[in-house]
Amino acid sequence: MKIGSRIYLFLVFFFLYAPILVLLIFSFNASNSTSVFAGVSLQWYRRLLHDSATLQAFRNTLVLAVSSSVLATVLGTAAAVGIDKMKKGPAKTGLLATTNIPMMNPEIVTGISMMLLFVFVGRLIHMDTVLGFGTLLIAHVTFNLPYVILTVLPKLRQTDPNLAEAAQDLGCRPVSAFFKVVLPSIMPGILTGLIMAFTLSLDDFIISYFTCGPGFQTLPIAIFAMTKKRVKPDMYALSALIFVSILVLLLLYNFMQRKSDERARRKEK
Numbered sequence: 001m002k003i004g005s006r007i008y009l010f011l012v013f014f015f016l017y018a019p020i021l022v023l024l025i026f027s028f029n030a031s032n033s034t035s036v037f038a039g040v041s042l043q044w045y046r047r048l049l050h051d052s053a054t055l056q057a058f059r060n061t062l063v064l065a066v067s068s069s070v071l072a073t074v075l076g077t078a079a080a081v082g083i084d085k086m087k088k089g090p091a092k093t094g095l096l097a098t099t100n101i102p103m104m105n106p107e108i109v110t111g112i113s114m115m116l117l118f119v120f121v122g123r124l125i126h127m128d129t130v131l132g133f134g135t136l137l138i139a140h141v142t143f144n145l146p147y148v149i150l151t152v153l154p155k156l157r158q159t160d161p162n163l164a165e166a167a168q169d170l171g172c173r174p175v176s177a178f179f180k181v182v183l184p185s186i187m188p189g190i191l192t193g194l195i196m197a198f199t200l201s202l203d204d205f206i207i208s209y210f211t212c213g214p215g216f217q218t219l220p221i222a223i224f225a226m227t228k229k230r231v232k233p234d235m236y237a238l239s240a241l242i243f244v245s246i247l248v249l250l251l252l253y254n255f256m257q258r259k260s261d262e263r264a265r266r267k268e269k
Helices: 002-026 043-049 052-085 090-104 107-124 133-158 162-169 174-203 206-211 219-226 234-268
Strands: none
Touching: 002 234, 043 052, 043 234, 052 090, 052 133, 052 174, 052 219, 052 234, 090 133, 107 133, 107 206, 133 174, 133 206, 162 174, 174 234, 206 219, 219 234
16 A cells, blocks of 8 residues: 555646656757757747846736835734634624635636626726736735635734733734734744735736736736747746745745744743
């Protein structure tokens, strides 16, 4: 049974990471072939630096991902605190169920409905080109919010509710008590929600496709446009750089989280 479970685990990880491994290898390919490796070369990384259209789309994606993840984290943390303070009952249960709808709803339904909403509002205010960075930002914040709320709520439930009251008894105002006592205890959940929102916004295609305008193009949409002809090999290089950056970010976060847990255990002892 142990051998069978190990083989099964190996196959699962193989099918998960084999495409990424192929991508990393062919980003160093000396030719533009997608099936024959002709030797090691950095030409696609050099060409990437001179591809202004792709770099602009990448900058747009980063700006959108950072902006939407920060906004979603701030709004989601405030919403999680509000939900946690509510008394148990139908109102709280209904609000939690409503929060889960954007995650359960198919992305194509969310994208089309938001596009129709933006176009409708644009006609009301007599705007011809309402779709653009603003609509993309609203759409990304909307589908990122539930993930932030659901990562912050467990940390709030684990936090002793008497901590804030004790801080207020010692002279802190309610807002000051929250920032000095409650916020540090839920910070791991906030950071997890921030990273999740950033990665979800970074690779979103369906909702972005329906809510973007002609003047603002993200990287997934630019790559999709290339698939109608042929994806350029410098996309392999860019995808490899993005993968390595996200991997390093996650490793750093896990390392910081482990150090934080170790310090918490020492304080408890």
